[in-house]
Amino acid sequence: MRNVCLFGVLTAILILSLEGHADARGFGTPLNPVTDICWNCVFPIKIAGMTVIPGDVPDAPDAALLPVCVCPAPPPLFFRPGIPISFWEPARFIETVKDPFYFPSLGVQLPNPSQGFLGGTHSEISAHNQIDTSTFAQAHYFIFPVWGVLELLIDFVCVEHSGFDLAYITEVDPLWNNDMLAFAINPEALLFANPVSQMSCIADSVAANAGLPLSALYWCMGSWGSAYPLTGHVNDDTYIQANAAIAARLIYKLSRELLVCDTGVNLCGCIPTPIWIKHNYRIQIAKPVRDFTCHPIGRSSMVWGSLKNPPFSAGGNSSDNFLWVIFRKRVCCAA
Known part of the structure; x- marks a missing residue:
C-alpha cells in the first residue's frame, strides 16, 4: 500500500510539472499486463520436479527437483515442509530511452536540466580506418508484480505481493553516464578488457542463440557484447x-550493487547475487512493438529484432524508446 501511495504522489507531481510536456514520443501508453506481456514465457511450470505445463522456451536449471522441500520457520516450528514449485515470473520491466527523463510507460517527460544533457546517442566514430558504432541510453527500472496488479493468485505464497513502483532511474546516477567512474566501483572490469576474455564470449554467444547463455562467463552477454563497463554505453x-x-546491463548493475536479488537460486527465499546468474532471466520487448515470445540474455536480434522499431512520426523523429519485460526464474517451497 505504501508503494502504491508513493507512486500516486510521484505520478501527481509528474503530471503537474509536465503540463504541456507530455507529448507522444512514439508511444506513451501504460504497459498493459494482459495484451503486452508474452504469457507463454511463464512456462514451463514444475511441481515436485515434474513438468506440469511445458513451455516453448528453453528452461533454466532450478532447485525444484525433489518431491519435498524444507525451509526455516519461526519458532516454535523452526522448520516448514512443502512442495517445490518453479515457473517464470513477469515481475519487472525496464525502459531504455533516448530522451532523458522521459517515461514512456507513464506518458510524461520531466524537464531536462540542460538541452542535450544526458541524452541518448547512436553514432559512428572513425578511428584508424575503422568505424566504431556507439550507443548510449538512459534506463528506468520498474517493479511490476503482474499477479498482484491483476489480483490473480494473491493467496499463492510463491508470487510477489508488492505494489507497482519506479525503483531506479539512471539519469541521477553519475556511474551510469561515465565509464571511468563505473570502473572505480567495478575494478574487476580490468580483468576482462583483453582479447582473450572477449574471445571467450563467442562460446556464450553460441550458447545463447542455441538455448541458454553460459552463466559462468558472467562478463559476457552473448551476441550483445561485453557486460562491462556497467554503464549505458554499448x-x-x-x-x-x-x-x-543496456537493459541487461542495468539488471547486472543492480545485482552487483545488491539492490536486487535472484528468486531462482533458493527455494526458501530471494538470494543476492553480486555475480549475476544470466540464465535466470528472460527478456521480452513489449514496446514500441510487442514480441510474441521472450529470449535469453545474449540472443542475437537477427532472430527477434526485425520490425521492432518502426519509424513512428513524433515531431519528425523516430521513437527509439523501448520497454522490456523482465521474466525471472522463480522457485519456492509451497506449504
Missing part, C-alpha cells in the same frame, strides 16, 4: 540489440 551497430544490452 558498442553495437544494431540499435535494438544495443538497447537490449
Whole structure:
C-alpha cells in the first residue's frame, strides 16, 4: 500500500510539472499486463520436479527437483515442509530511452536540466580506418508484480505481493553516464578488457542463440557484447540489440550493487547475487512493438529484432524508446 501511495504522489507531481510536456514520443501508453506481456514465457511450470505445463522456451536449471522441500520457520516450528514449485515470473520491466527523463510507460517527460544533457546517442566514430558504432541510453527500472496488479493468485505464497513502483532511474546516477567512474566501483572490469576474455564470449554467444547463455562467463552477454563497463554505453551497430544490452546491463548493475536479488537460486527465499546468474532471466520487448515470445540474455536480434522499431512520426523523429519485460526464474517451497 505504501508503494502504491508513493507512486500516486510521484505520478501527481509528474503530471503537474509536465503540463504541456507530455507529448507522444512514439508511444506513451501504460504497459498493459494482459495484451503486452508474452504469457507463454511463464512456462514451463514444475511441481515436485515434474513438468506440469511445458513451455516453448528453453528452461533454466532450478532447485525444484525433489518431491519435498524444507525451509526455516519461526519458532516454535523452526522448520516448514512443502512442495517445490518453479515457473517464470513477469515481475519487472525496464525502459531504455533516448530522451532523458522521459517515461514512456507513464506518458510524461520531466524537464531536462540542460538541452542535450544526458541524452541518448547512436553514432559512428572513425578511428584508424575503422568505424566504431556507439550507443548510449538512459534506463528506468520498474517493479511490476503482474499477479498482484491483476489480483490473480494473491493467496499463492510463491508470487510477489508488492505494489507497482519506479525503483531506479539512471539519469541521477553519475556511474551510469561515465565509464571511468563505473570502473572505480567495478575494478574487476580490468580483468576482462583483453582479447582473450572477449574471445571467450563467442562460446556464450553460441550458447545463447542455441538455448541458454553460459552463466559462468558472467562478463559476457552473448551476441550483445561485453557486460562491462556497467554503464549505458554499448558498442553495437544494431540499435535494438544495443538497447537490449543496456537493459541487461542495468539488471547486472543492480545485482552487483545488491539492490536486487535472484528468486531462482533458493527455494526458501530471494538470494543476492553480486555475480549475476544470466540464465535466470528472460527478456521480452513489449514496446514500441510487442514480441510474441521472450529470449535469453545474449540472443542475437537477427532472430527477434526485425520490425521492432518502426519509424513512428513524433515531431519528425523516430521513437527509439523501448520497454522490456523482465521474466525471472522463480522457485519456492509451497506449504
